[in-house]
Amino acid sequence: MPDGMTSDTVGALRRDLAAAYRLIALYGMDDSIYTHVSARLPDGPGGEKRFLLNPYGLRFDEVTPDNLVTVDETGAVVDDPCGAGMNAAGFTIHSAVHMARHDAVCVLHTHTVAGVAVSSVREGLLPLNQWSAQFFGQFAFHDYEGIALNLEERARIVADLGDKRVMLLRNHGTLLLGRSVAEAMKYALNLERSCKAQVAALGMGLTPMVLPDDLAAHTAAQYARAYDKIEQGGERDPEWAAMLRLLDTKLPGWAG
Template sequence: MQKPELIHELEWQARCQLAALYRLVAYYKMTDLIDTHISLRLSHEPEHFLINRYGVTFDKMTASDLVKIDHEGKIFEAYDAGKMVNVAGFVIHSALHHARANINCVIHTHTADGVAVSAQEQGLLPISQHALKFYQNIAYHEYEGIAFSTEERERLVHDMGHYRCMILRNHGLLATGDSVARAFHEIYFLERACQIQVKALSSATLHYPSPKVCEHTLQQFENPMAEPIIQAAWQAALSLIEDQQSDYCR
């Protein structure tokens, strides 16, 4: 579909990309009714980011359903007036976008396995290749109730530090990236790691790789040469919903 006249071409491209990401999160069953949220900073207007209109299920998300918002919560009135935004979504996402210029995309989920691991005292265990992507490479944030207070933003940013991903205790998962492709790759691996852990804990005894192997595997994941793989994975994921493109990009 042709973009609305008022919207900048780069913003429309971002809206279509983010709508696709919402639908992929639904495809992989990472949703929680109308809750949880994904945001994307606008490259040409870094003081603004896009987030979902509250009340639309992720599998139905379209480019026009997204809301352009600034770091103070002000909705861009020209074409997004009247759209409702999840307050908790604004608090969490605005904090990270504002604090770090390299965080362009933020994904927050409440899956059963993600929440289960967030409630386990030891957090994410280094028991799978998926989990080793986050070996000593993930942040934790204590639960403070539903994130309605902007005062929590400072603590979120402090706990996030330099990491890309964070486990929100008793709440869920958070993944970020400098691109949609990177953020999607992070949340996919983190969700899979949690699914594996929940299943593995049904066993009486767990086998752990050595710390040396854990560190080696982390470095393999962090190798800059992995970027083409991340981009290829994103394109492969998009092919799963390519028949929906005309619907989500409207």
Template sequence: MKSMSHLAHSTRRAQVSRQEWEVRVKLAAAYRLAALLRWTDHIYTHFSARVPGPDEHFLINAYGLLFDEISASNLVKVDVDGTIIDDPLGLGINQAGYVIHSAIHRARPDLTAVLHTHTRDGAAVSAQREGLLPISQHALAYYSRVAYHDYEGVALDLDEQQRLVANLGTSNILILRNHGLLTGGVSVEHAFRELHGLERACAIQVAAQAGGNAQLLHASPAAIAKVHEQAQHFCAGDGEGVARHWAALIRQLDREGLDYQQ
């Protein structure tokens, strides 16, 4: 007899378009990869992806599931006005997740995926007045592109959305001060590539700052400008680097199991 989870998977897959199912699988993979990389904050934080098609719908995690419990079929579909379109488990969504993600999906249709974390290193850098420092090759890929949004409390108020979007501007990299990190991308795999590098840059910064009285060496303005130019190629959403990066991550994830695809 087929399991209930398999039946639920079959039902959900039959109810959505092929394009939506592909996005669901990629977004579920991003959640599982975040769990594998230990980026999670228990049931908090959230990743989202726009549903292909004319409707302003996006997918996000059910509130209460751990990241390693997310699958393609249990994602919640919601519109940018907060109306839940499909909630397979009846758990609803995190209000802060709705406030942050709906604001960006409404204002930036070019960013089809938005990922947000509260990692130790990301939150630590977000609490530093100077923010991300130009002290590593990883950091230089973001240093000239990163935007900042001041902390206003838990993001539950809709009026914060206009300031969040204004601070993001035309960037796709946002450090939420005293809070965490956020990246957007033209695809799930692009947003994840951006977040992966940004998380690494923050980890390197925190490690360097733990070196006692050693003075940190900032890259030269010429090096900063050069890496900014180089990053236009290797951080591009449609670039070969993003595809290779994602393929390697999926190979790593698939060794842990394939149930995220259900």
């Protein structure tokens, strides 16, 4: 957990967070300069909560470990290598989650077309396939309140999230919590595939084959056990290693 981090593990966290930004851009899941992936740092010297966020105005494919912005829970910028500041709406959502959920090292928020589409229908994500079954029973929902600039919305986001790790922000997008950046990124990729598959399946005009609840729950538990082996059991994460190799191949020098 972040409170026990050394300088080496903080460096690795910066690398992983920058990798998540680059991967989101590479997979076409970014939204110009908007949306965010944040990571929780150890508390500051006065006990203040701190987290890393992307510099405002940079594209996701411009984020590096060294240009990430450090922000505290009040919205004060602690360290800003680019002098670009940070996005106020990103602070509202991410600080709320980080302050309430200490099990979350990473909070990932996207506005993909498929994710926004699924967040804009009453039923949300249906258990239509193995990807989406991973999230069965795991969703929280938060109703749209406009662009997230009102700090009072933080309490409502936290209350709606509860103990869930995945949230559909109604008419807005998706929010995911990970015990590591790698876990959050894997959730994001599988959720994006799930949303795309749902839009495609329902767009065929045929009868959807929704998985029975017991089978969907069984599949979700299988995914959870596999993730727990990595996050709690310390097993190697071959999928994250493969993603980092992809970046090294596609974007040499991405980590600075």
